[in-house]
Amino acid sequence: MAGPYRILILGASYGSLVATKALLAGHAVQFVCTAAEAELINREGTRVRLPLPDGNEVLEVDSRRLPGKLSAAVPTATDPSGFDLAVLAMQEPQYRAPEIRNLLSALAKAKLPCMSVMNMPPLPYLARLPSLDLPSLRHCYADPAVWDPIDPAQITLCSPDAQAFRPPEEKANVLQVGLPTNFRAARFESDRDTAILRQLQADIEAARYDTAAGPIEVPVKLKVHDSVFVPLAKWCMLITGNYRCVQQDSVRPIREAVHHDLGTSRAIYDWVSEVCRKIGARRADQVPFDKYARAAERLGKPSSAARALAAGATNIERVDMLVQTIAAQQGMQSPVVDEIVALVDAWLERNRTNQAAKA
Secondary structure, eight states, rough: OOOOEEEEEEETTTTTHHHHHHHHHOOOEEEEEEEEHHHHHHHHEEEEEEEEETSSSSSEEEESSSSSEEEEOOOOGGGOTOEEEEEEEEOOOGGGGGGHHHHHHHHHHHHHOEEOOSSSSHHHTTTTTTTTGGGGGGGGGOGEEEEEESGGEEEEEEOOOOOOOOOTTTTTTEEEEEEOOEEEEOOOHHHHHHHHHHHHHHHHOOEEEETTTTTEOOSOOEEEEEOTTTTGGHHHHIIIIGGGGOOOOOOOOOOHHHHHHEEEEEHHHHHHHHHHTTTTTOGGGGGOOHHHHHTTOOOSSHHHHHHHTTOSOOOOOHHHHHHHHHHHHOOOOHHHHHHHHHHHHHHHHHHHHHHHHOO
C-alpha cells in the first residue's frame, strides 16, 4: 500500500461512507463539516451501517475500530496543503457558503486532486467532456462561479451509486446504507493523480473488517475507469427514479417512482442514456435498465432531493435541469423531463415564497 494517503472530505454525511472505506484500508481522513459535527466526530467517531450480501444482517462499522486515523474540522480551520486527495461530498448548493467557497479556492491554489461524489457534476468536470456548451449550463448551478478557480485537470467524478441516508432519530455521526453498490470513478487527466485512485481501489479491495466470526469483506468498493463518461450512468437513474419521486403536492419512494409504470420508466431511462451517448458515452459505460430496476426495488424511501423539497429546501441539486439543457444542445427533448423540471421549479418557488413569508 502506498501512503497512507491523507484524504480531505468535504461533507460528513454521505462522505462518511467514503471515509469508512478509506479508513478500513488504513488511510487518514479529515472531514470538513460544521462545528457541531466536528466536535461529535472527534469525540465519538462515525458509525456506518451496511447491509451484508445475505440481506438478513446489518454490519455497523465503528470508525474507532479501523486502522486509519479520523479527524474533523470546520472549513476555516482546514489547510489543504499536505493532503493527497480531496473528496467533494456536499450537496452542490452548499458550496455557495463563503467559507466553503474560500476552501474551494484554496484547493485550487494547492492543485489538490479532487474526486466529486456529488450527483451534480462540478462544472470543471463537464469541461473534460467534448462538445458541451459550458456557458449555457451555468444556470443549472446554485452559484457556478464557485467552480471557476478549479482546473478541469484537477477534478474527476465518481458515480455515487451507493444509496445512504442519516437516520433522523440518530446522532449526526450515523449513516445508514440502503443500497451498498460500488463507487465508479473516472480517471484524472494525469497518470500521477489517477495512480492515487487506483491504489485506493486496490487497498479497499484488500481490506477486511474484523468481526466475532472472523475477517469479512465490507460492501461498497471503488472502481476506477478510463472513460470520463462512466459516472454519467447515474444520470439515467436520477431522472428515472430520484427526480420522479417529486409529485405535484407530495413525494413518493424511488421504488414506486420506477415500478409504478415500468414501461414509462424504461423509456425515460433509455432517453437519458441516448443523451449521454450523443455527447460521447458508449453503451459499455452505462448500466442496463433491468439491472437498475432490480436495484430500485430495494429503495423504499423518497430520494434526498425529494425529501429536501418536502422539508422546505429553497435550493437542491438540479441534475434534472442539467440533463434537460444538455439534451437541448443535442436537439433532443422529452415532455416527461420537461414536466420533472417544471415540478421541481414549482416546489422551489413555493418553498422560497413560504420562507420569505416567515422572514
